[in-house]
Amino acid sequence: MKHLITAIALLLIQVSSSHAQETALRVKHFNLHDRVAIQGYDPVAYFKQNKAEKGSKDLAVFYQGATYYFSSAANKDEFKKNPALYEPQYGGWCAYAMGSKGEKVSINPSTFKITNGKLYLFYNKLFNNTLTDWNKEEAGLRSKADDNWTKISKQ
Structure with missing residues (x-):
């Protein structure tokens, strides 16, 4: 019984350590300002209201x-059901x-x-809307972006 408890304790420590490392990588690589994602915009609103809404x-x-900030309690509750579904691709950086x-x-x-x-989120300043360029070759850019993000997010 003592060995079983020790084994379970070691497993819990390993899982906890792995989760902490994953979180540290996300913080390092995600587009966060003071740990706030999407500059405070509501991630669920993009899907449910089809618009960018400040949270x-x-x-x-x-x-x-x-x-993550939300514009309504309903959107907050929706996010909590499945956060990964609403998170932006590439850590919230410009997809293009x-x-x-x-x-x-x-x-x-x-x-x-x-x-x-x-x-997918995009840079759009000074007559440079990268969504326009993305739309011209979306499939190829998305494939490259997926590969690039996989490499970057594991460093």
């Missing part, structure tokens, strides 16, 4: 190292830059696209 600190959820150069580039939260149930 509120009063409706916040902390998930694996990132804090991730695909074209493998770089982490800031985004404009109002410039987004949902494809196959996934949220």
